Amino acid sequence: xxxxxxxxxxxxxxxxxxxxxxxxxxxxxxxxxxxxxxxxxxxxxxxxxxxxxxxxxxxxxxxxxxxxxxxxxxxxxxxxxxxxxxxxxxxxxxxxxxxxxxxxxxxxxxxxxxxxxxxxxxxxxxxxxxxxxxxxxxxxxxxxxxxxxxxxxxxxxxxxxxxxxxxxxxxxxxxxxxxxxxxxxxxxxxxxxxxxxxxxxxxxxxxxxxxxxxxxxxxxxxxxxxxxxxxxxxxxxxxxxxxxxxxxxxxxxxxxxxxxxxxxxxxxxxxxxxxxxxxxxxxxxxxxxxxxxxxxxxxxxxxxxxxxxxxx
Numbered sequence: 417x418x419x420x421x422x423x424x425x426x427x428x429x430x431x432x433x434x435x436x437x438x439x440x441x442x443x444x445x446x447x448x449x450x451x452x453x454x455x456x457x458x459x460x461x462x463x464x465x466x467x468x469x470x471x472x473x474x475x476x477x478x479x480x481x482x483x484x485x486x487x488x489x490x491x492x493x494x495x496x497x498x499x500x501x502x503x504x505x506x507x508x509x510x511x512x513x514x515x516x517x518x519x520x521x522x523x524x525x526x527x528x529x530x531x532x533x534x535x536x537x538x539x540x541x542x543x544x545x546x547x548x549x550x551x552x553x554x555x556x557x558x559x560x561x562x563x564x565x566x567x568x569x570x571x572x573x574x575x576x577x578x579x580x581x582x583x584x585x586x587x588x589x590x591x592x593x594x595x596x597x598x599x600x601x602x603x604x605x606x607x608x609x610x611x612x613x614x615x616x617x618x619x620x621x622x623x624x625x626x627x628x629x630x631x632x633x634x635x636x637x638x639x640x641x642x643x644x645x646x647x648x649x650x651x652x653x654x655x656x657x658x659x660x661x662x663x664x665x666x667x668x669x670x671x672x673x674x675x676x677x678x679x680x681x682x683x684x685x686x687x688x689x690x691x692x693x694x695x696x697x698x699x700x701x702x703x704x705x706x707x708x709x710x711x712x713x714x715x716x717x718x719x720x721x722x723x724x725x726x727x728x
Contacts, residue, residue: 418712426681438662439716440475442445444679448547448690452503454581455638461486461488461503461550462484462485462488462490462546462547462550463484463485463486464480464482464484464485464546464550464552465483465485465623466481466482466484466622466653467480467481467541467545467552467555467626467632468481468482468624468626468631468636468654469555469631469632469633469634469635469636469639470635470636470637470654470655470656470658471605471635471636471637471657471683471685472531472532472657472683473531473657473683473684474564474683474684474685475535475537475559475562475685475686475722476533476535476536476559477532477533477535477657478531478532478557478635479530479531479695480492480529480532480543480545481527481528481529481652481653481654482527482528482529483519483526483527483528483652484516484525484526484527484528485495485525485526486525486526487518488547488550489513489514489525490514490528490530490545490546490547490649491511491512491513491514491530491545491546491547492511492512492514492530492532492542492543492544492545493509493510493511493543493544493545493551494509494510494512494532494541494542495508495509495510495541495542495543496512496539496540496541497540497541497542497556498540500542502553503678505544505554505578505683505727507541512530512532512533513530513609514528514529514530515528515529515530516528516529517650519648519649520615520647520648520674520675521647521648521649521675527652527653528541528545530532530545531653531657535559536559537559537560537561537562538559538561539558539559539602540556540557541556541557541558541559542556543556543557544557554630555612555629555633556633557632557633557635560591560602560604562641562686563686564686565606566685566686567600567601567602567603567604568603568604568605568607568637569596569597569600569603569605569606570604570607570609571596571607571608571609572609572610572611573610573611573641574589574608574611574612574613574623574625574627575613575614575641575643576589576612576613576614576622576666577613577614577618577621577624578621578622578643579609582621582624583624585624586624586625586627587712588626589624589625589627590627590628590658593631594628594630597630597634604634604635604685604686605634605637606630606631606634606635606636608636608637608639608644609636609639609641610639610640610641610643610644611641611642611643611644612638612641612643612650613625613643613644613645613649614643614645615643615676616643616644616647616649616650616676617646617647617648617649618649619649622649622653626653627654629651637690637692638650638654638656639679639692640677640678640694641696642696644677645667645676645677645678645694645696647673647674647675647676648675648677649677650677650678651677651678652665656679656681656683656692657681657682657683658681658682658683659679659680659681660679660681660713661678661679662679662705663704663705664697664703664704664705664709665678665680665693665694665697665705665709665710665713666667666678666679666694667694667696667697667702667703667704668702668703668704669702669705670703671703672703673703678694678696678697678704680692680694680710680713682717684721684724686723687725687726687727688725688727688728689717689718689721689722689724689725689727689728691713691714691717691718691728693710693713693714695710695712697709698710
């Protein structure tokens, strides 16, 4: 599907939003975190894994989520790529503190997430996660103009593990990413249609899903599918902005808060208000808030934030 919307509003020329079956990125720095390197920590070194770049509340934000084997204080360090010397971060590196909890059910370990704020447009950034003396590899992303037209890629049902051959599914997913982004280098968001994995709490499937480096370079706009909803791994791997995790937005209501994933969320990107719903929660007979809860949520978000965007 290729959908184009174009209009004008006041003195500003509005952007054209294009939906295409494909995705992009690139990155100078006006960040608003703490512009100091964290002091040396006495934490036990942690294994850091599952790093993914997510969409933030607007164009100037990104959310990074990852797993940690140890319950240590961790951050995201961010700097303009142009300021790195021989791959080393400058003394003026900006840090953003991470939050997180112990992983639930079969995964073990801990999850962490941090929101990068104050990004400048048309700028290449480098980042890494962890703590002093225990950093992940360095990854990079690029912001584009905060105004104007934009394209994003839409991915439906990666559903890693569904074939029964995990290695084959991972290879196919990697090839999908390679082809889509190589063909559409200026796409700005990777939008999920749900079902990242076949089985909600199977961490080997999540590891295979998260394998492509493009997921650390382009913001992933997460959506939960029926194959993701049955465990907490989805929430642990994919932290989303402006999320309402009230019981009404869980499939089985309050009884599933500690065992299942979801919540509804929204964000604004280039004059478009995106609203993402957990459509697995639709039957009040199961204990959730049903469709009426989602209608109320959408109504409230549009009432409070619809005027901030041209499109919803």
